[in-house]
Amino acid sequence: QHDPNNLSDRQIMVHLFEWKWNDIADECERFLSKMGFAGVQVSPPTENVVAWEPTPGVKRPWWERYQPVSYKLNTRSGTEQQFQDMVNRCNAVGVRIYCDMVLNHMTGDWPSGTPATGGSSFNTGSKDYPAVPYSTYDFNGRDKCSTSSGNIENYGDANQVRNCQLVGLKDLNQGSDYVRGKIIELLNRLISYGVAGFRFDASKHMWPGDLKAIADRLNNLPTDKGFPAGARAFIYQEVIDLGGEPITGAEYVGIGRVTEFKYGKFLGEAFRGRNQLKYLKNFGEGWGMLASGNALVFIDNHDNQRGHGAGGDMILTFRVPKLYKMAVAYMLAWPYGFTRVMSSYYWEQNIVNGQDKNDWVGPPSDSNWNIITPTINADETCGSGWVCEHRWRQIYNMVKFRNVVHGTTMNDWWDNGNNQIAFCRGGKGFIAINNDNYPLQQSLQTCLPSGTYCDVISGDLVNNQCTGKSITVGSDGKAFISLSNAEDDGVIAFHIQSAI
Numbered sequence: 001q002h003d004p005n006n007l008s009d010r011q012i013m014v015h016l017f018e019w020k021w022n023d024i025a026d027e028c029e030r031f032l033s034k035m036g037f038a039g040v041q042v043s044p045p046t047e048n049v050v051a052w053e054p055t056p057g058v059k060r061p062w063w064e065r066y067q068p069v070s071y072k073l074n075t076r077s078g079t080e081q082q083f084q085d086m087v088n089r090c091n092a093v094g095v096r097i098y099c100d101m102v103l104n105h106m107t108g109d110w111p112s113g114t115p116a117t118g119g120s121s122f123n124t125g126s127k128d129y130p131a132v133p134y135s136t137y138d139f140n141g142r143d144k145c146s147t148s149s150g151n152i153e154n155y156g157d158a159n160q161v162r163n164c165q166l167v168g169l170k171d172l173n174q175g176s177d178y179v180r181g182k183i184i185e186l187l188n189r190l191i192s193y194g195v196a197g198f199r200f201d202a203s204k205h206m207w208p209g210d211l212k213a214i215a216d217r218l219n220n221l222p223t224d225k226g227f228p229a230g231a232r233a234f235i236y237q238e239v240i241d242l243g244g245e246p247i248t249g250a251e252y253v254g255i256g257r258v259t260e261f262k263y264g265k266f267l268g269e270a271f272r273g274r275n276q277l278k279y280l281k282n283f284g285e286g287w288g289m290l291a292s293g294n295a296l297v298f299i300d301n302h303d304n305q306r307g308h309g310a311g312g313d314m315i316l317t318f319r320v321p322k323l324y325k326m327a328v329a330y331m332l333a334w335p336y337g338f339t340r341v342m343s344s345y346y347w348e349q350n351i352v353n354g355q356d357k358n359d360w361v362g363p364p365s366d367s368n369w370n371i372i373t374p375t376i377n378a379d380e381t382c383g384s385g386w387v388c389e390h391r392w393r394q395i396y397n398m399v400k401f402r403n404v405v406h407g408t409t410m411n412d413w414w415d416n417g418n419n420q421i422a423f424c425r426g427g428k429g430f431i432a433i434n435n436d437n438y439p440l441q442q443s444l445q446t447c448l449p450s451g452t453y454c455d456v457i458s459g460d461l462v463n464n465q466c467t468g469k470s471i472t473v474g475s476d477g478k479a480f481i482s483l484s485n486a487e488d489d490g491v492i493a494f495h496i497q498s499a500i
């Protein structure tokens with residue numbers, strides 16, 4: 001269903017991509033809880049293939065975790081016990097855990113003897129995964145897929161997209177009672193540990209009817225893990241739908257929310273100058289996107305931040321920090337969808353003919369290929385190869401902003417007819433964005449009570465002082481907003497809880 005099972009004063013999820021379970025638990029307790037995050041999307045917890053040089057030079061690519069070998073909870077992020085500890089520790093401080101679940105397929109083709117993160121054996125030639133167990137009868141074969149290769153060849157054919165193999169990945173038959181039973185058993189085990197919901201990976205490649213049948217048979221969330229009686233798992237389905245294909249996100253909205261990839265694409269285009277920001281006045285359903293209550297929105301995700309995924313080269317990432325922070329600030333101030341903040345790790349790009357040859361690089365790891373624990377610097381940013389966008393002041397302060405204004409609508413929109421915009425959220429928050437190449441200098445309606453407020457983008461409210469800009473609002477709610485195009489950040493934002 002569509003409710004994230006979040007605490008009411010927490011409205012934003014963070015994707016701690018490739019983090020270890022122990023490190024996520026630490027982050028819940030030392031940062032995510034106090035900053036008002038609703039929950040964490042964690043990487044797939046199911047045992048996956050150890051992808052050692054599928055092609056020369058490629059070692060332990062991030063996408064190995066999207067090739068399950070079994071439903072045992074042993075991965076580079078940790079053991080089943082560490083997983084349970086993480087869920088308990090995060091729930092205890094009000095931060096939910098959402099699991100990224102790869103249910104559409106098992107692995108691609110691998111030589112016999114290829115290892116797996118939990119030591120299980122498997123044979124891709126005979127589609128044999130004894131640790132589940134799955135055998136060839138549990139997969140879509142020639143009876144379901146009509147292409148000569150057995151793989152998806154034409155995204156214009158909805159049957160192929162569901163019943164054929166995605167890039168050679170062994171395609172499970174979710175129409176089979178046995179396969180449904182194994183999937184439901186896995187999801188109910190995670191529910192019993194206190195997980196609040198699931199990302200259904202590659203949902204476009206599964207029949208909505210099968211997903212609904214599975215979702216309907218899940219147990220209620222356990223009251224002994226702090227959920228209200230009758231609570232149901234939050235479900236958000238990855239459906240890459242940028243239009244132009246027969247399969248649309250709309251087919252899946254009855255089961256739960258759907259990832260709205262148009263959102264990040266449109267904002268990437270707008271902030272990169274392809275579209276004037278003034279058009280963002282009706283951003284949402286008015287742009288052909290899903291209904292707000294059905295949408296899971298984000299600026300970038302683990303796949304398209306590498307340039308080739310959905311939205312391609314327009315997607316904003318940590319590599320263009322000024323534009324990225326402006327787009328994230330807009331997303332977190334704008335009353336549409338349930339928002340997800342990406343938290344990445346660094347990798348050195350090697351762009352050849354517009355494509356990053358290193359787009360496969362996995363998380364920071366040591367000489368034994370164990371994932372490295374993020375170090376936290378004195379200024380609360382991350383080190384040792386982790387970007388931790390969620391720890392950037394401009395981003396975590398906008399998480400707070402979104403929580404403060406939750407429940408209000410957007411009002412008092414202003415724009416300069418180009419790329420300077422501003423708007424209120426009820427009488428609780430105000431934001432101005434300048435993406436023109438000249439200063440924004442205007443007296444604007446902020447909708448806030450008169451007083452002095454700290455800009456939460458350029459600084460914080462500390463010891464009743466503003467470490468960044470301060471703004472004085474008059475009795476008419478107006479304030480003089482000055483935002484040069486030459487500043488570090490093209491945003492000013494303040495709210496009733498950043499008042500001095």
Ligand SMILES: O=C(NCCCOc1c(-c2ccc(O)c(O)c2)oc2cc(O)cc(O)c2c1=O)[C@@H]1CCCN1C(=O)/C=C/c1ccc(O)c(O)c1
Pocket residue numbers: 063066067102166167201202204238240303310
């Ligand atoms: O070139 C690649 N893949 C072909 C183009 C991307 O196609 C994939 C899509 C995909 C792309 C576009 C679509 O419109 C679509 O319906 C599906 O979804 C996946 C989901 C998985 O769980 C595992 C995968 O290997 C893929 C995948 O390869 C490289 C090498 C193999 C993995 N991979 C990748 O690039 C892996 C990508 C990947 C992995 C996990 C994801 O959740 C995801 O969204 C993409």
Ligand SMILES: [Ca+2]
Pocket residue numbers: 104161162163164171172205206
């Ligand atoms: Ca499928």
